[in-house]
Amino acid sequence: MIRKVVCPLLLTLTLATLTGCSATGFTKDNSVVANAESANSQLSPAEINDPEINQYFQAISQRILVTAKKLDAAGVGPAKHLTENTQWMFSPDIQFHLVNSKTINAFTTGGHHLYIYNGLFQLCKSEDELAAVMAHEYGHVYSRHVQKGTDRSYLQMGAVGAAALGGYAYGGQDSAAQAQQLGGTAAQFLGMGFTRNDENEADKFGFMFYTHAGWDPTHFADFFKRMISMGLDSTPEMMSDHPKLAARVENTNRRVSELSAKAPGWRQPPIADPAKLAHLQQRAQSLSASQPTSESLQKAQTLLASFSSCVSPAEGQPEQQAVRAKMTHKAK
Numbered sequence: 001m002i003r004k005v006v007c008p009l010l011l012t013l014t015l016a017t018l019t020g021c022s023a024t025g026f027t028k029d030n031s032v033v034a035n036a037e038s039a040n041s042q043l044s045p046a047e048i049n050d051p052e053i054n055q056y057f058q059a060i061s062q063r064i065l066v067t068a069k070k071l072d073a074a075g076v077g078p079a080k081h082l083t084e085n086t087q088w089m090f091s092p093d094i095q096f097h098l099v100n101s102k103t104i105n106a107f108t109t110g111g112h113h114l115y116i117y118n119g120l121f122q123l124c125k126s127e128d129e130l131a132a133v134m135a136h137e138y139g140h141v142y143s144r145h146v147q148k149g150t151d152r153s154y155l156q157m158g159a160v161g162a163a164a165l166g167g168y169a170y171g172g173q174d175s176a177a178q179a180q181q182l183g184g185t186a187a188q189f190l191g192m193g194f195t196r197n198d199e200n201e202a203d204k205f206g207f208m209f210y211t212h213a214g215w216d217p218t219h220f221a222d223f224f225k226r227m228i229s230m231g232l233d234s235t236p237e238m239m240s241d242h243p244k245l246a247a248r249v250e251n252t253n254r255r256v257s258e259l260s261a262k263a264p265g266w267r268q269p270p271i272a273d274p275a276k277l278a279h280l281q282q283r284a285q286s287l288s289a290s291q292p293t294s295e296s297l298q299k300a301q302t303l304l305a306s307f308s309s310c311v312s313p314a315e316g317q318p319e320q321q322a323v324r325a326k327m328t329h330k331a332k
Contacts, residue, residue: 001276027147036111036146039303040097046300048098048118048287056280057096057116057134059271060127064135065090067213068142076208078143078201087139088112096134100288101301104227105309108137110146113203117304118288120311123226124280126272128219130277135210139202141207148198196243199310203248207255214268217259221252227311264288
């Protein structure tokens with residue numbers, strides 16, 4: 001009797017998840033923008049708010065956005081750019097935040113907020129390296145990767161439910177639990193594959209924004225090379241949510257070789273020369289050391305450490321590993 005009740009219920013939930021995703025299709029932009037605003041309110045205690053640093057970040061951002069808008073108008077981008085409203089992607093509300101974290105990371109929540117960790121900022125040897133990372137992050141926004149990722153999560157939930165349903169039909173609750181675990185593992189690997197594609201696409205469009213906005217294309221992969229030299233490219237690609245850094249360098253070299261003959265004419269001087277960049281880095285380091293510790297800051301740091309890195313796998317990030325281990329322990 002229990003089986004007759006539970007199975008239809010599980011089937012209903014599974015089908016509702018799958019059909020709900022297919023019915024809505026692409027997660028709405030305004031929903032992602034709203035969620036990004038909410039996330040930023042939680043992350044703000046860990047942000048280093050300094051007028052001089054903010055002005056510099058926004059100057060780089062403006063060059064990227066102006067370029068992206070021109071390319072969008074020319075029809076460059078994913079297919080959705082031809083059928084969906086893209087004006088929100090070029091809003092003056094878009095902001096890059098410098099956050100107080102030693103983790104080598106950068107990420108976006110998909111709306112108007114993008115984040116550069118101070119640990120990454122301090123490692124940049126030139127503006128080219130910083131601009132490449134920022135252009136890559138904006139590539140995720142331009143390609144609506146958070147929206148796509150949200151859709152994938154719904155599909156994965158449905159796949160896990162379907163696996164549990166099949167297991168229950170054959171062996172009851174124990175088999176259902178085992179099937180659900182296996183289904184979750186399979187869904188995770190499927191998600192990793194898509195995420196690697198997302199990273200490749202963000203590199204592709206990020207490289208376009210970076211080069212058309214005037215930075216040196218031969219330096220786009222410099223930060224990847226440094227990560228390789230630090231031993232952060234050891235995770236097998238099939239076990240990671242990122243393409244191998246060596247592959248990203250290779251893809252960049254190919255893109256450089258395929259550049260238009262007009263590319264040299266796109267070059268512009270950096271916004272900050274090496275001395276100015278060093279000054280801003282020193283200023284950020286000083287501010288990060290003096291930022292007061294509070295419960296809200298600790299919560300924000302925990303949240304920051306939970307985000308995957310766009311430049312290196314979590315295996316090489318001690319801070320991320322420690323936070324994830326703590327979160328896993330609490331969940332048990």
